[in-house]
Amino acid sequence: MTEITPKVIKDHGLSDAEYQTILRILGREPNLTELGIFSVMWSEHCSYKSSKKWLKTLPTKAPWVICGPGENAGIIDIGDGQACIFKMESHNHPSYIEPYQGATTGVGGILRDIFTMGARPVANLNALHFGAPDHPKTRHLVSGVVAGIAGYGNCMGIPTVGGECDFHPSYNGNILVNAMTVGVADTAKIFYSAATGAGNPLVYVGSKTGRDGIHGATMASAEFNEDSEEKRPTVQVGDPFTEKLVLEACLELMQTDCIIAIQDMGAAGLTCSTFEMASNGGVGVELNLDKVPQRETGMTPYEMMLSESQERMLMVLRPGTEETARRIFEKWELEFSVCGVLTDTGRMVLTKDGKVVGDLPIDPLAKASPEYDRPWTPSPKAPYVAVEDVKAPNDLGQVLKTLVGSPTIASKRWIWEQYDHMVMGDTVQRPGGDAAVVRVHGTRKGLAMTSDCTPRYCQADPFEGGKQAVAEAWRNITASGGLPLAITDCMNFGNPEKPKIMGQFVGCIRGMSEACLALEFPVVSGNVSFYNETQGEGIQPTPSIGGVGVLKDVASMATVAFRTAGQGIVLVGETRGHLGSSLYLRTVEGREEGAPPPVDLAAERRNGDFVRDLIANGLVKTCHDLADGGLGVALAEMCMAGGIGATVYGHDGGLPLHAWLFGEDQARYLVAVDNPEAMVAEAVRAGVPAAIIGVTGGDCLTVGESLSIPVAELRGIHEGWLPKLMA
Amino acid sequence: MRAAVIVFPGSNCDRDVMVALQQSMGRAPHMVWHRETGMPEVDLIVVPGGFSYGDYLRSGAMAAHSPIMKEVVRRANAGVAVLGICNGFQILTEAGLLPGVLMRNAGLKFICRDVGLRVETADSLFTRPYRKGQVVRFPIAHNDGNYFADEATLKRLEDGDRIAFRYASSDGKTDAAANPNGSLRNIAGILNERRNVLGLMPHPERLADPELGGTDGRPMFDGLVKAFAA
Amino acid sequence: MKVKVHVTLKSGVLDPQGKAVQHALASLGFAGVEGVRQGKYIELELAEKDPAKAREAVDAMCRQLLANTVIENYAIDIAA
Amino acid sequence: MKVKVHVTLKSGVLDPQGKAVQHALASLGFAGVEGVRQGKYIELELAEKDPAKAREAVDAMCRQLLANTVIENYAIDIAA
Ligand SMILES: Nc1ncnc2c1ncn2[C@@H]1O[C@H](COP(=O)(O)OP(=O)(O)O)[C@@H](O)[C@H]1O
Numbered sequence A: 001m002t003e004i005t006p007k008v009i010k011d012h013g014l015s016d017a018e019y020q021t022i023l024r025i026l027g028r029e030p031n032l033t034e035l036g037i038f039s040v041m042w043s044e045h046c047s048y049k050s051s052k053k054w055l056k057t058l059p060t061k062a063p064w065v066i067c068g069p070g071e072n073a074g075i076i077d078i079g080d081g082q083a084c085i086f087k088m089e090s091h092n093h094p095s096y097i098e099p100y101q102g103a104t105t106g107v108g109g110i111l112r113d114i115f116t117m118g119a120r121p122v123a124n125l126n127a128l129h130f131g132a133p134d135h136p137k138t139r140h141l142v143s144g145v146v147a148g149i150a151g152y153g154n155c156m157g158i159p160t161v162g163g164e165c166d167f168h169p170s171y172n173g174n175i176l177v178n179a180m181t182v183g184v185a186d187t188a189k190i191f192y193s194a195a196t197g198a199g200n201p202l203v204y205v206g207s208k209t210g211r212d213g214i215h216g217a218t219m220a221s222a223e224f225n226e227d228s229e230e231k232r233p234t235v236q237v238g239d240p241f242t243e244k245l246v247l248e249a250c251l252e253l254m255q256t257d258c259i260i261a262i263q264d265m266g267a268a269g270l271t272c273s274t275f276e277m278a279s280n281g282g283v284g285v286e287l288n289l290d291k292v293p294q295r296e297t298g299m300t301p302y303e304m305m306l307s308e309s310q311e312r313m314l315m316v317l318r319p320g321t322e323e324t325a326r327r328i329f330e331k332w333e334l335e336f337s338v339c340g341v342l343t344d345t346g347r348m349v350l351t352k353d354g355k356v357v358g359d360l361p362i363d364p365l366a367k368a369s370p371e372y373d374r375p376w377t378p379s380p381k382a383p384y385v386a387v388e389d390v391k392a393p394n395d396l397g398q399v400l401k402t403l404v405g406s407p408t409i410a411s412k413r414w415i416w417e418q419y420d421h422m423v424m425g426d427t428v429q430r431p432g433g434d435a436a437v438v439r440v441h442g443t444r445k446g447l448a449m450t451s452d453c454t455p456r457y458c459q460a461d462p463f464e465g466g467k468q469a470v471a472e473a474w475r476n477i478t479a480s481g482g483l484p485l486a487i488t489d490c491m492n493f494g495n496p497e498k499p500k501i502m503g504q505f506v507g508c509i510r511g512m513s514e515a516c517l518a519l520e521f522p523v524v525s526g527n528v529s530f531y532n533e534t535q536g537e538g539i540q541p542t543p544s545i546g547g548v549g550v551l552k553d554v555a556s557m558a559t560v561a562f563r564t565a566g567q568g569i570v571l572v573g574e575t576r577g578h579l580g581s582s583l584y585l586r587t588v589e590g591r592e593e594g595a596p597p598p599v600d601l602a603a604e605r606r607n608g609d610f611v612r613d614l615i616a617n618g619l620v621k622t623c624h625d626l627a628d629g630g631l632g633v634a635l636a637e638m639c640m641a642g643g644i645g646a647t648v649y650g651h652d653g654g655l656p657l658h659a660w661l662f663g664e665d666q667a668r669y670l671v672a673v674d675n676p677e678a679m680v681a682e683a684v685r686a687g688v689p690a691a692i693i694g695v696t697g698g699d700c701l702t703v704g705e706s707l708s709i710p711v712a713e714l715r716g717i718h719e720g721w722l723p724k725l726m727a
Numbered sequence B: 001m002r003a004a005v006i007v008f009p010g011s012n013c014d015r016d017v018m019v020a021l022q023q024s025m026g027r028a029p030h031m032v033w034h035r036e037t038g039m040p041e042v043d044l045i046v047v048p049g050g051f052s053y054g055d056y057l058r059s060g061a062m063a064a065h066s067p068i069m070k071e072v073v074r075r076a077n078a079g080v081a082v083l084g085i086c087n088g089f090q091i092l093t094e095a096g097l098l099p100g101v102l103m104r105n106a107g108l109k110f111i112c113r114d115v116g117l118r119v120e121t122a123d124s125l126f127t128r129p130y131r132k133g134q135v136v137r138f139p140i141a142h143n144d145g146n147y148f149a150d151e152a153t154l155k156r157l158e159d160g161d162r163i164a165f166r167y168a169s170s171d172g173k174t175d176a177a178a179n180p181n182g183s184l185r186n187i188a189g190i191l192n193e194r195r196n197v198l199g200l201m202p203h204p205e206r207l208a209d210p211e212l213g214g215t216d217g218r219p220m221f222d223g224l225v226k227a228f229a230a
Numbered sequence C, D: 001m002k003v004k005v006h007v008t009l010k011s012g013v014l015d016p017q018g019k020a021v022q023h024a025l026a027s028l029g030f031a032g033v034e035g036v037r038q039g040k041y042i043e044l045e046l047a048e049k050d051p052a053k054a055r056e057a058v059d060a061m062c063r064q065l066l067a068n069t070v071i072e073n074y075a076i077d078i079a080a
C-alpha cells in the first residue's frame, strides 16, 4: 500500500483544505485509488471549481431550449419532433504536446458527448488559434492539428463544415484547439446520464481500458516504478474506426428500449462517468473491476479508474435486456461487459479479486466539490482611438491587398480541403462563407452553424469582446438566412488564480450574458479551459462561441458570393469608422491598441431581423456580415466568392476613406439586390440604416477613384497565403 | 433496377449512395452487411466509399477479405454490374476485380473538393449517358487516390478502352495541374475487361442533387436504371 | 513466438511518402540524404512454437493480407 | 551508406492498426495470433561515409521528424 504522504497529496494537485474535506467526508484516510478519484473529480477540468460561480450567471433558457448546461451537451427544439444537440470542447494542451493525436482525441471526445445523448452527429466545427505564423513551432502545430481533426472526422464520416483559424503571438506557447459537434435526434429519443433503479446492470462497451492518459501529476507518486515513463504515455491515441463502430452500435441499441442511462467516458474516464451517472440519478454503484475489459495485464484499480482510454461508453440497461444489447455490440465487434450494478446505498464500491478496493460516498464527492470565488480585478478599459489619430494610408489598394492576404483574413481553404465537408450528403453551404448550412436529412430544414471570437477585442475590453463574440455568431447565422437559436462556448483563458485573468473571465462572461439576453441566444452547453499560460504569459482571452440556428427551408438561403452583374449593393447598419483594436490598426499601423467597437445590441437585433426577413422572403440571395477588416474586406470577399467585381461609389459621410472602408463598426451587413431603392425604402420604414453604395459587375473591385484591383489578383493573394506558409 | 449496397465496418458513404440510387430508382436498394455470404438477385452492386476498417494497413485491404466479397467477385464474374466508389474502388483493386493499386496521395494530404473529369469512354453501362470527351464535375474526398499500375497494365487498360475517367481541367486538359493526387496518366476511374465493373475515386453520388451544388453525377445512376429497366 | 515482417515497396514503384520525407529532411537542413523509402514493420506474436510452421503461416498471412504483392515485397524474420 | 530505421509504438500505447490487423487475421481463419503491432520501416540512403557520423545524423532526423518520441521509439541500424 502506498502511504498517503503530504507529497502524494500535493502530487495529486489537492490543497491542504481539500484534503481536510476528504478526511471529513470519509471519516478516515483515503487509499491511493480513492485519493486519485478525489483528485480527478475535483480537478479544475472536471469540477469547474474556479468558473462555476460565474457560469451560473449565463442565460440558459428560451422556449426552444430542451436541455441547458449540465448534461453531456445542450439540446434545442428544431420543430417537427426533432432536436439539435451540440457542444464545443477544448483540447488545447494535448494538441500542443502531440498535435495529431491531441486533435484527434479532441474530436473523438466531443463526438461521443453528442451521440451519447441519442443524436446522430451531422457536422463538426473547430476553432483554432495558433501562435505567430513565423514562430518555429507554428507550422508543425498547424499541420498536425489539421491532419488530426481531418483524420478523425473523415474516418467517422461526419462532415467538418466550419470553424475558424487565427494566429497571434500570445498563443505561441499555448495553442487553442476547440472542437464542436452538432447532432440531430428525435425529441422522443433523447438519452440522459441519470442512472436509476437499484439492481439494474451497469454495462461497459467500446474499446478496452489501457494505461492511457493517466495524469501527469499522479505519475510522480510512489506506486510507480522506473519504467512508468515507458508504460504510461500521457498522450492518448485516437481510434476513429472503433469510434465509428461505437457510434453505430449505440444508435442501433437506442432504437430499442434497453437503455436507461448512458454516458461517454471522457476526461477521468471511468471515475467521472460512474460518479456523474450515479450522482445525477441518486443511486449507488458497485463496480467490479475484474469485469472491466483490459488491454494490458496487471493494471491496478488506480490505473483503471483514472485511465483516459478513448472510445468507451458506460450504460445502465433495463434488467433482462443484456443479451439484446450484447448481440448488437458483438455484431459491431466491440467489447461488451456487465461490470457492475446499481445499488441504493448512495456509495460507490469498487471490488477487485473479490476484495473491496475503494468505498466512497457519491454525493459528497460529486456535489460537494470545491467552488471558489476567486479574487478578480476589473480589466482596465483600453482608451478610445479617434479617427483623426489614425493617419490616412498612401495607397488604399495596397492596404486592401495586405488585409486580404493577412493571416486573419487569408483563405483557410488549405485547412478545410483536408476535411471531408460533404459526406452525409446534406452540406448545402460548404466552408468559406459566414455560416455552414447542413440540411436536416430528409427534410427541407437547414442547420446554420458558426464559431466565432475576436480575441483582440476581448483583450482590449473583455466585456465588449464577450458581447461581440456572441453578436458575431448571431450575425453569421443571420447572414446565411438562419434564425439563431442557441450557443455553446469554450472559455479559453490563462491562470484563474491571477486576479487579472479572473477579471478577464468575469468580463467576458458578463458581456456574453448581456448579448445572449438581448439576442435571445442562450447558452446550452460549454466548456472551460484555464491555465493557458507559459512562463507567466497568458493567451488573449478567447471565449469561442459556437452558434446554431435554423432555416425553415434551405431553398431560401443566402451566401456571400455576388451572383450576377448589375445588382445594387446595400450597406445595412451604421458606419462610424471605428478603428480602435481593428485589424487595420494592427496590420497596417502595427498598433495593437484602442477600445474595440462597441456593440449596440438593440441595433444588432433590429438590423439582423430586418436582413433575415429579406432572405426568408427570397428577396436577398447574397448577404455577408461585416467583421474583421470592415467594409473593404467584406466587399473583397463577396467579389472573390462569386468571381464578379463591384464598383463602389465612394461615400459622402465626411469620414476619411480608410475609416469608412476599414472601420469595424458592428451590426452591419452587405447585401446585393435587384431593386436596391425598394430595399432602402423598406429599411427606412423599419428604422434600419441602409444605403446604396455600389453595383456589382466587371472584373475589378473599384472604390471611387482610390482603388481598383482585379478580382483575380485579390483571389491570388487571398488563396496564396496559407499554402505558402505551409509549403 | 434492383441494387445492393455493401456495408463494411467503417463504410460511411453507404447512406449517400443509397439516397442517390433511391432518387433514380424510386425505391431503396438492399443494404448488405459485410458478414453476409449471399444477397438477393440484383442488377447492380455498389461498394461504397468510406474508411472500411479505418483504412488501417492499406485502404480496402481488410474489407476485400470480408465474407461478402467472395459473393461480389462471383457475381462480377457472372456479369453483374459492380460499381466501386472511392474506398469501394480501393476494395475492388485489393479484391483483384480491378488491376493496379491506389496509393497515398502524392501531396500526402486528404483532399476534399470538386474536380474536373474527362469522360474517356461512353462504352459502358456506367458512362453511357455521358459523351466521350465531355468534362464533368464530381467531388473527390480521399487520402489514397494515387492510381498506380505497371506499364503493361496501363497499356492493357488504354488499348482496351478501359479508362473511364481522367482528371482534367475545365477545358479538358489532362495535365499535371489537373491531377489532384499524382495518379498515373491522370486516371480517376477504370473498367474491368468485361466492362461490367467500374471503380472510380470521385463521388458521383455527391453531386446528384442541385441543392448540393450540381447534378453531374446523376446521369450515371439514371443511366443504370434505364439500362436495367425491365 | 515473435515474428517480424518487413513490407517494402518493390523497386520501380514510386513512394510518395518516402519522397515527402526526403523533402522534409532537406528542408530541415539535413544534407546528403539521397533517397528515402518507407515501408511497414509488423510484429506478430504467435501461439505456434515451431519455426517452420510459423514461417509458413506468416507467409500465407503476407500473401493474403499483410502485403499487396502487386507493389510490395515482404520479408519474414523468425526470432530465435 | 544505407541506414535502416524502425519506428515502433511505445509499449502501452494503443495501436489501432495492429488491433484491426489482428482481428482481420482471425477472421481470415489464422488461429493463434496473439498480438500484432504495426510500425514503420524506413530506409535512408546517405552520402555520409562515416558510420558514427551517419548514426548521429539519423538520430537527429528521428528525433526531429521520423519518430514522434511522445508515443514512439526508434532504432537505427547502420548497414555494414
Ligand atoms: N462555459 C460554459 N458555459 C456553459 N456551460 C458549461 C460551460 N462549461 C461547462 N459547461 C457545462 O458543464 C457541463 C460539464 O461540462 P464538461 O465537463 O465539459 O462535460 P463532459 O464531462 O461531458 O466533457 C456540461 O453540461 C457543459 O455544457
Ligand SMILES: [Mg+2]
Pocket: A072, A112, A113, A264, A266
Ligand atoms: Mg460527456
